Amino acid sequence: MEAASFEHHIYLIVREKKAGASPGDLNRAISLSRFRQHNTNLQTLALGEWEVKGHLSGQPSGLIKPRPVRVTMIATRLYRIFLRYAEANITLDLPGAVLRDATGEKYGHVSGITLHRNRIHIEGWVKADRLGLSLQGNRVWVIPLLRRPGSDQRGFAVDLPLQTGSITLTAERQGMPDAIQDLLGVSAFRLSLARIRKALHFLAALVILVPVIYRWKWQGDLGAREVVKEKLDLVPRAEAAAMETELLPDVHPAPPTDRPATLILPVYNAFELLREVLERIATHSGTGWRLLVIEDGSTDARVRPFLRDWCAGRATVTLLENHENIGFVRSVNRGFSEALAHWPEDPVVLVNSDAMVPAGWLPRLLAPLDEPDVASVTPMSNDAEIFSVPVICKRHDMAPGEADALDAVATTLLPSLSMAEAPTGVGFCMAIAPQYLALIPEFDTVFGRGYGEENDWCQKAAQHGGRHLGISNLFVEHRGGQSFGSVGKQRLLERNLQILSSRWPEYDARVQDFLRRDPMTTGRLALGIALAGLRQYRSGAASVPVYLAHALGGGAESYLMGEVQKRAKSGESSLIIRVGQGHRWRLELHGPDGSCHGMTNDLKLVERMVALLPARRVIYSCGVHDRDATELPDLLIGLAAGQKIEVLFHDYYPISPSYTLLGQDGAYHGVPVAGNILETDPAHIYERPGRISVPLADWQEAWGRLMRTAELITVFSESSREIIHAVWPDVADRVEVRPHVLPAPPPQITAVESNQPVIGVLGNIGTQKGVSLLQALSREMAKTKTARLVVLGQIDPSYRLHPPSVVHGNYQLRDLESLVTRYGITAWFMPSIWPETFSYTTHEMLATGLPVLGLDLGAQGEAIIKARDAGAPAGVLSIAEGWPDTGTLLRALKEAEQNPQKRSRQVVST
Secondary structure (H helix, E strand, C coil), X not given: CCCEEEEECCCCCCCCHHHCCCHHHHHXXXXXXXXXXXXXXXXXXXXXXXXXXXXXXXXXXXXXXECCCCHHHHHHHHHHHHHHHHHXXXXXXXXXXXXXXXXXXXXXXXXXXXXXXXXXXXEEEECCCEEEEEECCEEEEECCCECCCCCCCEEEEEEEECCCCCEEEEEECCCCCCEEEEECCCCHHHHHHHHHHHHHHHHHHHHHCHHHHHHHHCCCCHHXXXXXXXXXXXXXXXXXXXXXXXXCCCCCCCCCCCCCEEEEEEECCCHHHHHHHHHHHHHHCCCCEEEEEEECCCCCCCHHHHHHHHHCCCCCEEEEECCCCCCHHHHHHHHHHHHHHHCXXXXXXXXXXXXXXXXXXXXXXXXXXXXXXXXXXXXXXCCCHHHECCCCCCCCCCCCCHHHHHHHHHCCCCHHHHEEEECCCCCCEEEECHHHHHHCXXXXXXXXXXXXXXXXXXHHHHHCCCEEEEEEEEECEECCCCCCCHHHHHHHHHHHHHHHHHHCCCHHHHHHHHHHHCCCHHHHHHHHHHHHHHHHHHHCCCCEEEEEECCCCHHHHHHHHXXXXXXXXXXXXXXXXXXXXXXXXXXXXXXXXEEEEEEECCHHHHHHHHCCCCCEEEEECCCCCCCCHXXXXXXXXXXXXXXXEEEECCCCXXXXXXXXXXXXXXCECCCCCCCCHHHHCHHHCEEECCCEEECHHHHHHHHHHHHHHCCEEEECCHHHHHHHHHHXXXXXXXXXXXXXXXXXXXXXXXXXXXXXXXXXXXCCEXXXXXXXXXXHHHHHHHHHCCCEEEEECCECCCCCXXXXXXXXXXXXXXXXXXXXXXXXXXXXXXXXXXXXXXXHHHHHHHHHCCCEEEECCHHHHHHHHHHHHCCCCEEEECHHHCCCCHHHHHHHHHHHHCCCCCCCCCCCCC
């Protein structure tokens, strides 16, 4: 099982030379620990920048010396990191093709072939029942379904894992022979050329990142580490804007003073809304306002008599009646003309006849106009394009009372930080500075009845140096589309956007830049969270879940997003506080309308955001890679503020900073508990910022407070329940086992005939997943030529597989069957060397019906044993005997295939 293993009586309390330890310090650090060498007779074990030398007899030599830096090793690691960088960043566009059958008749075309993130994407239009696309033996089928007016062709879009070579397209058409045609694929030469070009970008990125790498490697800044990973595309980028830390102050700001303004309200039908719109203006606008109501020949006979009656006797209200319907734009221009003629020094405010203004709205809207270069101001709303809450450019309806309650939250935001420059205003409720109205005294009538005219005006104002601001300290409900009807609005939008694009070619780029940066993120997120809490509270439904989660992806992320999406489909929202990225905290609000994200390093801002939820349930998902994880337990208790807490065990971070429970030597020695021999293992000692060590006892005491406060502790396997019981037996009554269910299990796969075993490994394989074991096995397989490994995923760049074993790279579950065929995979191996809490990949392997092997620990061993006992071709290898060599692996595989309890290849649900 193991070529060599030996005991050492030397334990490293300081792992790296940079920490300032001398060889004498290391020699004096004594403990009993096993350091293993696998499948080699070398007597040197490399640890960080130190070498420990010993003898197989188990007696230490007493010699510890610094290990010289190996330039070749660093270069190899950088090259493998570069390959990951290139895979994420190379994009190639290939020409499409006209599709013709054997007779030369055209039946469609491929509009584009693109290589992006290691997958080839193919799109087009065809007149066919089914298309098959094949690349080096990997084939996928797609049924064209997308329709377009006036054509009998149907659109399709499909993607394949990257391989070089031509792509064969097969079209099946009813009653006709199959049409087969080769398409241009990615050539090996072009891919190599693209990598060379990306190498220059990679090197430039490394140079730029030198100060950040220094903060990470030499100053221990974990935030800098995540910045490096994001910039090199080694982890998903944090697509979120940085938030204003002081937008939610301790003391609510004083309301601004009233100032005179002319309000212009064009009216066309919408009778059901009129009374509320007008009463709100009259009640909530303070003093100094005047209102011009312009009735535009409504077809609803009730409108004009009602307006005459309502306006009569009101000194601050003027009713202007158009003799015929002249449209929104001309009606507004009539109001502009009146305002400029009688009150040229006062600002003008456009108010749609479906805008419901809240108390104290007008002074807040007008306050930014004190700046001489501000041309327009627009508030936040439920339907105001780039000023919409909670999701930008996504409208939604509001229940009675919601808008006023939300505006009450908006009034607490600091006015000076609630302003953000925007490419345009939105005319449903827009304040206009008098000096800019004088320069541009009317909307362009080319925009007909409306939509786009205010955007055009704003671009003209920008040419005169005017700025347009959005403000988040005011929320105005917009019951959009009531004036013209939603269908009419859509037609007008399509026509008028074409006019805008031709007149202002750079306008769309400015809008896209605003969407990308979203400078109103903080206010949008605060109001969105408040709205989520308000709706949940008023509906009487369960409280809003607040998850603390990592940014590492994997099974924990799949589970979390599955829960979030289920809630969104039922009309409920979730808040995620994510750690382990460039900023310490990333807030994500997910709901039925979409999501809104923001980042910050300010804990106080996070606390204030969460406090906007009156009823909440705090759920710990995973805190791995937080910058100071010892703070997390008390932080979560504080965020809950006496409300419910749940802890999910996706890993064992609450038990040890080594969240996989592996020791310093990279092996699992059992559950580390304060007081047992494992507590001195450096892997179980946490290092806070400033290189402050936290012993295991203090770590488990801090997280124990969270365990004892939690109402529920959810685990996903019996193995996890036993491990928790070993650390905190007093919380046993709160632990509930709730195994995951695969969202989309792969289909059963027929074993491929092969001259020798080809053992597949699923997923991205790092240290805890057994990459060192795979490297050792591949080395032995290369020598014995008895088998080979195929990793469908990535491996840690510090390691490599020896040919003929290969690393395929990223894959998608739908590719599994074709990849098994392509590589001739005959069985699966789960190499993970830590006691997993649940293993999606193990269950996916079992679902295929191919033989599965793994080590007898954790949830992965539990699942394989359960499947074996149910008759599946599966087996486990004893971890107590060390890591398996190739011979042991193949013998176990043969035993699994001959499982005496096997009744069929059908795997019983696990």
